[in-house]
Every structure is written in C-alpha cells, then in structure tokens.
Amino acid sequence: MMAMLGPMLLIAAAVSVSIGFYWQESLPRIVKVSGTLFFCGVFILILLYQKLPHRLALHLMSIALLFGLLATYLAYYERLTFIFWMIILIMIIMSNMMIERTLFYYMLFAVVLSFGVSLFYYPVLSVQMDQAFTFTLLVVFLFIIVASIVTNRIYQLILQKKTAMHAKALIQNENLSQLYDDVLAHQQQLKAQNELLVHYNSEIEENQERLEFLAYTDTLTGIPNRKMLLEQIELLIDLNRENSHRFALVFIDLDNFKKINDSMGHSAGDDLLIQVTTRLKNAMHEKDLLGRLGGDELAVLIRRQISDEGLLGYTQNLLNLLGNPLKLGDKSVIITASFGIAIWPLDAKNSGDLLKAADTAMYKAKELGKNSIQFYQKEMKTEVLYKMELENRMLEAYEKEEFFVEYQPIVNALDKKTVSFEALLRWKVPGRGLVSPAEFIPLAEEIGLIGELGEWVLRQACKKIIEIRNSLKMEIRIAVNVSAVQMKRPDFLEGIKSVIREEGVSPESLTFEITESVFIGNMEQAIEIIKELKDFGVMISLDDFGTGYSSLSYLMQLPIDVLKIDRSFINSIEKEEKNNRIVGSIIEMVHSLDIHVVAEGVEEILQFDFLKAKNCDSIQGYLLSRPLGDIAMAAHLKEQRDQK
Numbered sequence: 001m002m003a004m005l006g007p008m009l010l011i012a013a014a015v016s017v018s019i020g021f022y023w024q025e026s027l028p029r030i031v032k033v034s035g036t037l038f039f040c041g042v043f044i045l046i047l048l049y050q051k052l053p054h055r056l057a058l059h060l061m062s063i064a065l066l067f068g069l070l071a072t073y074l075a076y077y078e079r080l081t082f083i084f085w086m087i088i089l090i091m092i093i094m095s096n097m098m099i100e101r102t103l104f105y106y107m108l109f110a111v112v113l114s115f116g117v118s119l120f121y122y123p124v125l126s127v128q129m130d131q132a133f134t135f136t137l138l139v140v141f142l143f144i145i146v147a148s149i150v151t152n153r154i155y156q157l158i159l160q161k162k163t164a165m166h167a168k169a170l171i172q173n174e175n176l177s178q179l180y181d182d183v184l185a186h187q188q189q190l191k192a193q194n195e196l197l198v199h200y201n202s203e204i205e206e207n208q209e210r211l212e213f214l215a216y217t218d219t220l221t222g223i224p225n226r227k228m229l230l231e232q233i234e235l236l237i238d239l240n241r242e243n244s245h246r247f248a249l250v251f252i253d254l255d256n257f258k259k260i261n262d263s264m265g266h267s268a269g270d271d272l273l274i275q276v277t278t279r280l281k282n283a284m285h286e287k288d289l290l291g292r293l294g295g296d297e298l299a300v301l302i303r304r305q306i307s308d309e310g311l312l313g314y315t316q317n318l319l320n321l322l323g324n325p326l327k328l329g330d331k332s333v334i335i336t337a338s339f340g341i342a343i344w345p346l347d348a349k350n351s352g353d354l355l356k357a358a359d360t361a362m363y364k365a366k367e368l369g370k371n372s373i374q375f376y377q378k379e380m381k382t383e384v385l386y387k388m389e390l391e392n393r394m395l396e397a398y399e400k401e402e403f404f405v406e407y408q409p410i411v412n413a414l415d416k417k418t419v420s421f422e423a424l425l426r427w428k429v430p431g432r433g434l435v436s437p438a439e440f441i442p443l444a445e446e447i448g449l450i451g452e453l454g455e456w457v458l459r460q461a462c463k464k465i466i467e468i469r470n471s472l473k474m475e476i477r478i479a480v481n482v483s484a485v486q487m488k489r490p491d492f493l494e495g496i497k498s499v500i501r502e503e504g505v506s507p508e509s510l511t512f513e514i515t516e517s518v519f520i521g522n523m524e525q526a527i528e529i530i531k532e533l534k535d536f537g538v539m540i541s542l543d544d545f546g547t548g549y550s551s552l553s554y555l556m557q558l559p560i561d562v563l564k565i566d567r568s569f570i571n572s573i574e575k576e577e578k579n580n581r582i583v584g585s586i587i588e589m590v591h592s593l594d595i596h597v598v599a600e601g602v603e604e605i606l607q608f609d610f611l612k613a614k615n616c617d618s619i620q621g622y623l624l625s626r627p628l629g630d631i632a633m634a635a636h637l638k639e640q641r642d643q644k
C-alpha cells in the first residue's frame with residue numbers, strides 16, 4: 001500500500017500541473033502543450049522509479065520540480081496556479097519521503113526558509129508575497145539540487161573508495177580467517193605432537209638412567225665395560241699428570257676359554273666368566289677397578305701407587321686364585337689365565353696405548369706357556385705385532401693357497417730303501433719367504449684353524465698316494481702329523497675319516513704322528529681315540545719321543561705302532577757315552593713292545609751307523625734326504641724303482 005502511495009501522489013501532481021498550464025490563457029499554446037507532455041513523460045518515468053536506480057529517480061523528480069517551478073514563475077500573477085503548485089510541491093515532497101528521508105527534510109527546510117525570507121522582503125521590494133516566495137523557493141531549490149548533485153558525486157567517489165577498501169579488507173579478512181583456520185589446525189596438530197613428545201620424553205627419561213648404566217657396564221657380569229675402563233684410565237692420567245704418580249693396568253686373558261665355550265656351550269662359558277669376575281672382585285684391593293674388555297678379556301686398573309714387586313705379588317695372588325677349580329654345572333674345571341702388566345707413564349702416555357701395552361705383555365705371557373704374568377717391555381711390541389700379522393695373514397693364506405706340502409723320506413736302516421714319507425706343511429708368505437711350521441702351527445692352534453689345516457694336509461697326502469699310484473704304479477705310505485689340539489677337537493675322528501673316504505685311499509697307507517702332549521689331561525680319552533683310529537686301519541706313530549714325559553713305563557699302555565726318537569737324542573750320538581746308552585736301551589725296550597723305531601734328524605753317517613748297529617728300524621734325516629717337493633719326490637721314487 002505504501003509502495004503505491006508515491007506513484008499515486010505523482011499521478012495527482014502531473015494532473016494538477018497539466019490543469020495549471022491550461023488555466024494560463026496568456027501562455028502560448030505550444031508552451032502549454034509541450035510543458036504538459038514533458039511533465040506527463042517525466043511523471044510516467046517516475047512511476048517506474050522503483051525499477052529505476054534510486055538516485056536516477058531522485059534526479060528526475062528534481063528536474064520535474066524545477067520545470068514545475070519555472071512554469072509557476074512564468075505565470076506567477078495567476079493566484080490559482082500558486083495554490084496548485086503548493087499542492088504539487090507537498091505531494092512531490094511526500095512522494096520523496098518514500099525515497100530519501102534526508103532530502104525530504106531539506107525540502108521542508110527549503111520551503112520554510114523560502115517562506116520566511118519572502119515574508120521578510122516582499123514589502124521591501126513591494127512585490128506580491130507569492131511572487132517573492134516562489135522566486136526564493138526556486139533559488140533555494142536550485143541551490144539544493146546543485147548542492148545535492150555535487151555532494152552526491154563526492155559521496156559516490158568516497159563510497160567507491162570505501163567499497164574498494166572494504167572489498168580489499170574483506171579479502172584480507174577472508175585470507176586472515178583462512179590463515180587463522182590453518183593456524184588452528186596446525187595448533188591442534190602441534191598440540192597432539194607435543195603430547196606425544198611429552199610422552200616420549202618421559203619414557204626417555206625413564207630409560208636414561210638404564211641406558212647410562214648399560215653404556216658403561218658389561219651386561220653379563222655387571223662390571224664396568226671397556227668404555228668405562230678407558231675413561232677411568234683417562235681420568236687417572238689427568239689426576240696424575242702433574243705429580244707423575246705411576247699406576248698400572250693389568251690385562252687378563254683366560255687360557256683356553258674358547259675350548260670350554262666350544263665343548264660345554266655358551267651358557268657354561270657365561271657362567272665361568274661370572275664366577276671368574278666374582279673371584280677377582282673379592283680378592284682385589286678396594287681402590288682397584290675390574291672391567292671386562294670383551295670376550296674372555298678382563299682388566300684390572302690399579303689406582304694406587306705400588307712397587308713392581310708389590311704388583312707382581314698382588315697379581316700372582318689373583319692368578320693363583322683363578323687356578324682353583326671352578327664348578328660348571330656338575331663338572332669341576334680348572335681355568336688359568338695370562339696376565340700382562342703395563343705401567344703409566346713408563347709404557348704408554350694415553351689410555352689406548354696403555355691398554356695395548358698391557359695386551360702385548362699378556363700376549364707374551366701366553367706365548368711363554370700361559371698361566372703366567374709378564375711386565376710390558378718395549379721389544380715385545382715388534383715381536384707381538386709380527387705374530388699378530390701372521391695370525392691375520394694365515395686366515396687369508398688358507399684361502400690364497402699359500403700352503404703346500406713337502407714329503408721327507410723315511411728309509412729302512414738296512415738297505416736305505418724308502419719305506420714311507422712324512423708330510424710336512426709349508427707356508428710361503430709372499431714377500432717374506434717360508435715361515436717355519438714350528439712358528440705357525442701353534443698360531444693355527446690358537447686361532448682354531450688347526451682342524452681345517454690338518455685335514456687339508458691329510459687330503460694332500462691322500463691325493464699324493466693316488467697320484468704316485470697312477471703315475472709311477474707304486475704304493476707308498478705317508479705319515480701325517482696330528483697336533484694335540486687338533487686331535488682333541490670333538491669332530492676330529494669324523495673329519496679325518498671322511499677325508500680318507502672321500503679321497504678313496506686305504507687307511508692302511510697312512511700313519512698319524514702324534515706327540516705325548518696328546519695324553520696330557522685325559523689319557524683314557526686319548527687312548528680311546530687312538531684305538532678307534534687303529535681300528536679304522538691307520539698306523540700310529542709317537543713323535544718327538546724324549547722331549548716330553550719320555551717315561552718308558554707308560555709306553556706299554558699306549559696302542560702305538562711306531563716310535564720316533566727325537567732329534568735331540570740323535571744329535572748327541574757318538575758325543576756322549578751316556579746318551580748312546582740311552583738310545584740303545586730305548587730301541588731295545590721299544591722293540592720288546594713290538595713297536596717299530598724311527599730315528600729323526602739323522603745328519604751324519606756316524607749317527608746312521610750307530611743306529612743301524614743298534615737295530616734301529618728306520619732313519620729320517622738330512623743325511624738321506626731333505627723334505628722333497630712334488631718333482632723331487634717323483635724323481636726320488638723313480639730312482640728307487642729303477643734300482644730294483
């Protein structure tokens with residue numbers, strides 16, 4: 001209803017204007033018609049104002065108003081017109097009310113102002129009141145319209161700017177809110193992560209102490225580990241640097257620990273280590289520190305001043321203590337150890353070197369027969385280094401085929417015919433030449449290579465028997481050395497039996513040379529193994545007789561076929577009367593046991609003659625032949641065959 005009020009009022013206004021025009025008889029007809037048409041057109045346009053842009057409607061109305069007033073001015077003497085126009089004006093104003101309240105106030109103000117001003121000056125100018133009012137109103141409206149157009153323009157410009165700024169701000173706001181959302185999401189994520197971190201942190205803290213304990217402690221025995229020991233040495237060095245107070249490090253390596261580990265199992269080995277460390281700890285000075293370096297290696301850091309004699313007494317006591325039998329399960333075992341002592345600052349300046357020096361001294365103690373103590377000496381270093389290098393090279397040498405075998409003839413004392421050969425292992429180290437088996441065999445035993453090495457020599461001997469049979473049509477016997485360490489390995493019997501079977505050699509063509517050391521420890525067990533070997537078909541020879549127990553009485557118990565008198569006896573033949581008698585009686589006595597006698601290391605004809613006279617069965621030595629390589633051996637055999 002309200003929306004219709006404006007248009008209705010406008011129609012009324014248009015009608016009034018048209019009537020007003022026609023009332024003016026003095027106006028030319030053309031002005032009346034065109035004025036009426038114009039107003040009608042304008043008002044029809046205004047009718048549509050709701051569909052027009054707001055401001056355009058406003059302008060059109062203002063123009064309509066202007067023309068209306070102009071027409072009034074032209075016919076101002078007509079009273080009636082003025083009354084009509086007042087009505088029109090009010091109508092227009094009211095219609096404008098619907099559009100813009102402010103403009104309505106302006107117009108109202110203009111009407112009131114014009115009326116007031118007119119009241120004031122129409123007597124002065126002696127014109128009619130309505131004339132003055134109409135004129136003033138016209139001027140005021142003109143001013144208002146111009147002002148409204150100008151301010152509107154300015155307002156629009158400001159608005160445009162504001163809108164642009166607003167749009168910009170809106171975009172920024174949107175960006176910001178997007179950013180805010182992102183931040184919020186991140187924050188939540190961070191919060192979750194933080195919670196996780198806090199959780200981990202507490203867990204880490206809980207483990208920290210345990211880790212620190214583990215980092216410096218040997219898990220098996222609970223004593224300090226290598227790291228801790230080295231740090232303690234460094235600390236001691238720092239403390240004593242000024243005053244140069246000496247202190248000592250004792251390197252302890254258990255003898256034959258590997259054997260116990262291999263034969264009784266790892267848990268027995270662990271048990272043994274725990275018992276050993278407990279024993280040492282109980283006997284140690286309270287100021288000293290026991291640590292485990294790894295495996296069966298321990299060390300005692302002597303953190304006080306002590307003389308060499310005191311040190312020796314102290315460590316000897318520890319060594320003796322270790323020698324007492326230990327209980328492993330239901331078995332009683334005896335473990336010995338080798339001790340190496342190094343002194344700071346005499347033997348080394350830093351912790352690493354001190355440990356190395358003590359290690360070197362220990363190595364020397366091992367070499368000198370184990371179960372002993374050695375102080376470090378500067379010369380040890382080169383010697384030990386050489387040994388260590390050999391050890392390392394030996395592992396490779398086996399793969400690089402640097403080993404080979406020579407065969408030394410053993411001849412019949414009566415006719416000097418070769419009855420058998422002794423297989424002797426050789427190692428040619430590139431750039432160094434031959435290394436003596438007396439040097440590398442003990443090393444091979446120590447690093448556990450002797451089993452493989454022994455089997456390898458046996459295999460070569462078997463191949464040699466076949467080779468000679470095929471090429472020279474001769475049957476030969478070869479004696480192979482078996483080390484005591486090799487023979488005590490649990491897989492010894494199976495190993496050699498399978499080699500002999502694989503190579504297709506009759507066991508009767510082989511002799512195994514063993515030494516008396518085989519019987520040390522468990523004699524019954526050794527005899528059992530030897531019996532089994534004999535049952536298999538090989539012959540057994542007791543090597544180096546005279547260097548070990550050399551007791552003729554126990555020979556009776558041993559199931560041997562051959563006895564080899566050691567070179568040391570042979571050397572002294574014809575030089576010492578007493579020696580001659582001993583050799584003579586050995587041969588006699590051994591013969592009485594139905595054992596074949598071989599004399600080793602015969603270098604002189606006098607020795608040969610003596611042995612022959614004493615009925616020694618076979619002779620081996622440089623006098624008759626040095627150990628032979630493949631070609632020389634074949635030549636030697638051919639010569640023998642052709643002599644027949």
Ligand code: C2E
Pocket residue numbers: 408423424425426436437438441454457481482483513543544567600601602603620621622623627
């Ligand atoms: P062995 O079993 O007593 O071997 C005899 C050693 O005496 C050999 O030394 C041989 O070359 C040397 N020989 C022989 N006749 C004479 C002589 O007239 N005068 C002198 N001075 N020496 C003579 P080689 O080859 O140096 O072997 C040393 C030791 O190494 C051997 O002593 C043996 O115990 C060990 N060996 C050698 N080959 C093997 C092996 O394959 N396995 C094992 N387990 N030990 C081996």
Ligand code: CA
Pocket residue numbers: 422481513543
């Ligand atoms: Ca031998």
Ligand code: CA
Pocket residue numbers: 543544564566600
């Ligand atoms: Ca020998």
